[in-house]
Amino acid sequence: MAYPLPMMLVAYEALIDFEDEEAPSCFDDFDDESLFSLFHLTRPCLMFIADSIRVRMKNVSPKNNQFSVDTLVMVTLNYYAHGISSASLLTKLGLSHTHCPAIISLVSGTISGMADKFxxxxxxxxxxxxxxxxxxxxxxxxxxxxxxxxxxxxxxxxxxxxxxxxxxxxxxxxxxxxxxxxxxxxxxxxxxxxxxxxxxxxxxxxxxxxxxxxxxxxxxxxxxxxxxxxxxxxxxxxxxxxxxxxxxxxxxxxxxxxxxxxxxxxxxxxxxxxxxxxxxxxxxxxxxxxxxxxxxxxxxxxxxxxxxxxxxxxxxxxxxxxxxxxxxxxxxxxxxxxxxxxxxxxxxSAPLSSNENGEGSVSSMDKEDVK
Incomplete structure (x- = not known):
């Protein structure tokens, strides 16, 4: 189940600008190390997330407005990664903290709706x-x-x-x-x-x-x-x-x-x-x-x-x-x-053999995570 976007966000849909597919991405302004520091995600992963969100937002919001989808995604994922919005990132994007609540709520609702796929x-x-x-x-x-x-x-x-x-x-x-x-x-x-x-x-x-x-x-x-x-x-x-x-x-x-x-x-x-x-x-x-x-x-x-x-x-x-x-x-x-x-x-109930006792590995998780 996915929650619908809150009605209050209708007023903020004018923030969204769906850029041409060939337009430069905001992510291009950062090297890979900076991206991971800001978002705790890698460049290929971030680009996939941004593209997925862009597809979803095309169905709910008008074109040709103020901010690009990449900008909205960067603000939201930075907030997720650190629990606060980075002042330096907002300055680079030409935003202030007053923009953040509406952006984060809108993008959060969109990503939440992607649960049906992911x-x-x-x-x-x-x-x-x-x-x-x-x-x-x-x-x-x-x-x-x-x-x-x-x-x-x-x-x-x-x-x-x-x-x-x-x-x-x-x-x-x-x-x-x-x-x-x-x-x-x-x-x-x-x-x-x-x-x-x-x-x-x-x-x-x-x-x-x-x-x-x-x-x-x-x-x-x-x-x-x-x-x-x-x-x-x-x-x-x-x-x-x-x-x-x-x-x-x-x-x-x-x-x-x-x-x-x-x-x-x-x-x-x-x-x-x-x-x-x-x-x-x-x-x-x-x-x-x-x-x-x-x-x-x-x-x-x-x-x-x-x-x-x-x-x-x-x-x-x-x-x-x-x-x-x-x-x-x-x-x-x-x-x-x-x-x-x-x-x-x-x-x-059967006696243990050398190959039993539930031995196994978790290939995609850090071993130190499993207590």
Whole structure:
């Protein structure tokens, strides 16, 4: 799902100028090192992104106006990369900070809308089999379509709006929004949806999401999603054993933790490349579409960057924020517990050989990212 452009942006469409295809690009004014410093992306990747956005914008905005698409893209991607707009870049582009909110909102909505092409969940039997095979090669758990999590992204909320403030306050001690993300074993994002206040639990997110309803209703067949302790074990969500009592359950939990670690590595990579996700700015409960657009847009750009083999940024100290866990008062059905036990019995009860224990590699992710 993609959010429509906010109605307020209609007034800003006059900013856009669709340049002739042979006109010089703003990107030509920078060398490759400067481009990576400004946008955390390489030149070929940036040009592909700009061309993709240009095609989308031709359908929604008039021609022959003030700013080129390349200019709009540069302003927005620079903001994503650093969480603030570079004064030197704005000066070079002949813009001021007053232009930025409208530009960023417009381009964010456009990139968010590209999720239908660049953030896709496996639906064909062949696609599902490939994803499940790759995950099995990493951890040894069969029939898994992805890794599920609901990370928190910090926001600022006015403490004077007490009702809003309380709902945004997460159990980890800060105000945040939470989104739902599914990735594969290579760190490609397969699904991103929802943007809720930080007090929303992971299980609530899943139960009310489009993807959650499809998966739990068996739309994708007899496959699992790996998930952390914030989710309830079900026929299609595979969580770890809370108190493992034997060796097979211990080995299952180790394999589960190994594949779940790829999600946290993916989110860490995402938040290092796009520092705006470390602080999304001021938010109101009644108006979360723009925050959702930025989160979704960064996921789109993450997948594009992986296709272009853009190097990850060095590992830093930025944390990845897990979602809120459920209260634990909801009982898990015996059927769901039996389904998990069947996996443990089938895969993890046999003695280990030298080639087992879920050994595998994640070719397109930095090994140091996988904790």
């Amino acid at each position: 953030v896709t969940f496996p639906e064909t039997e062949e696609a599902k089999a490939i994803v499940a095979s790759n995950i099995n090669a990493v951890c040894g758990i069969p029939s898994v379509l992805g890794i599920l999590a609901s990370p928190h992204f910090r926001v600022r909320v006015s403490p004077y709006e007490k009702d809003d403030y309380r709902t945004f306050f997460s159990p980890l001690g800060y105000t945040a929004v939470v989104s739902q993300i599914i990735c594969d074993s290579d760190g490609n994002i397969l699904c991103v949806e929802k943007c809720e206040v930080g007090s929303t639990s992971e299980q609530e997110m899943w139960a009310s999401s489009f993807k959650g309803k499809e998966v739990e209703e068996g739309f994708y067949g007899p496959y699992w999603l790996i998930a952390g302790k914030g989710y309830l074990q079900s026929k299609h969500v595979l969580t770890s054993v809370t108190d493992p009592s034997n060796d097979p359950e211990v080995r299952f939990n180790e394999a589960h933790a190994k594949i779940l670690g790829i999600m946290w590595a993916t989110l860490s990579c995402l938040m290092r490349r796009f520092k705006v996700l470390q602080q999304l700015g001021f938010a109101k409960k009644s108006c979360l579409d723009q925050k959702a657009n930025i989160i979704r847009a960064c996921c789109v750009l993450h997948n594009i960057a992986k296709k272009f083999s853009v190097p990850s940024l060095p590992v830093g100290s930025e944390p990845v924020y897990p979602g809120k866990q459920h209260s634990g008062t909801v009982e898990v059905s015996d059927e769901a517990l039996s389904a998990r036990q069947a996996v443990i019995n089938k895969v993890f």
